[in-house]
Amino acid sequence: MMPPPEVPLHFSETIPKPSNVSWSGRLLRRPEAGAIAGTAVVLLIFACFAEVALFTLPGIISFLEPAAQLGIIAIAAALLMMGGEFDLSIGSMIAFGGMMLGIALVVWGWPLGFSLLFAFSIAILLGLINATIVMRTGLPSFIVTLAFLYILRGLSLVGLKLATEGATQLRGIKQHVEPDSWLVQALSGNAFEAFFLQLAQWGWVDTFKTGLPKVSGIPVEIVWFMGIALLAGYTLKQTPFGNWILATGGDAVAARRVGVPVTRVKMTLFCLTACAATLVGCMNALDFGSTDASRGMLKEFEAIIAAVIGGCLLTGGYGSVLGTFFGAIIFGLVSIGISYTSINQDWFKVFLGGMLLVSVFINHYVRQRIMEAKQ
Secondary structure, rough: OOOOOOOOOOOHHHHHOOOOOOHHHHHOOOOOOOHHHHHHHHHHHHHHHOHHHHHHHHHHHHHHHHHHHHHHHHHHHHHHHHHHHHHHOHHHHHHHHHHHHHHHHOOOOOHHHHHHHHHHHHHHHHHHHHHHHHHOOOOOHHHHHHHHHHHHHHHHHHHHHHHHOOOOOOOOOHHHHOOOOOOHHHHHOOHHHHHHHHHHHHOOOEEEOOOOOHHHHHHEEHHHHHHHHHHHHHHHHHHHHHHHHHHHOHHHHHHHOOOHHHHHHHHHHHHHHHHHHHHHHHHHHHHHHHHEOOOOOOOOHHHHHHHHHHOOOOOOOOOOOHHHHHHHHHHHHHHHHHHHHOOOOOOOHHHHHHHHHHHHHHHHHHHHHHHHHHH
């Protein structure tokens, strides 16, 4: 078997590093620098204006949970952006994936394992359809997936109404699964409950009068978020496939010439975004015991915001999983932390828009400096 062809190094690693560049200049060229600095600034602001409860264990869990749900899809979206494409259908895919799981469980009476396999198989199929249309027609992925945003949202409405005889919410999911099933425990509820109970007995965490800990465990979304971030970061930085992603997004034509399987890379990334959205949809369905057509509304834009805050360029070929991780943390911290202050919560959307605009300016500046250094 022939060895795999040599592919370009990571885009960030091709940047000249002259000896006269200061450490601060080198730091600013890191794609995650803006997100880490932004997280530090937001933490400092809340340290000054928020209630102390925000920084207790229950407060930290409260903002990490929405950050984790967003982060799971944001990391997948960031990898796709690094590969030079967008997927605006992931928000609708959360509702659609949850509906597929719910129908298989409640309406068809399938066991949980087969229902999950069915939901993720549909997700992979839709990812392949998106990728095939983009690759075969040359249409911008922004337009193709925008169309699927509406198609999947509409199919979720139609499917739920057919399954429930007119309602847009399907209930009874918890009644069709075994609560002690390892699949249920892996996708819903809290992890490490026995450990937190032991911490309560030792007096290391706050407890109720009954002696039970106020935080019974870590929500599984957070565990998945951490695991996915570590796996994605390792893949991007330490594997040939990570090189292929950045080479594909940087210059697809040049990447093909050196043997990068551009089509296969993009198809894989589209499937990953669909599966990440389905994972969040299934988690929500099992946690709440129901699924509805409005789940995941606007999450596609929030995921892109987190990716851009994390250093991903809209032109592809550059970005960071670590930066996206902190971008999602910023979102969760602000969305929950603002309720611990006297600030009107209506300012949350203003903050997100401002963060997006500032991040785009920073990324554009970094891109210009990089291109100047390469000349």
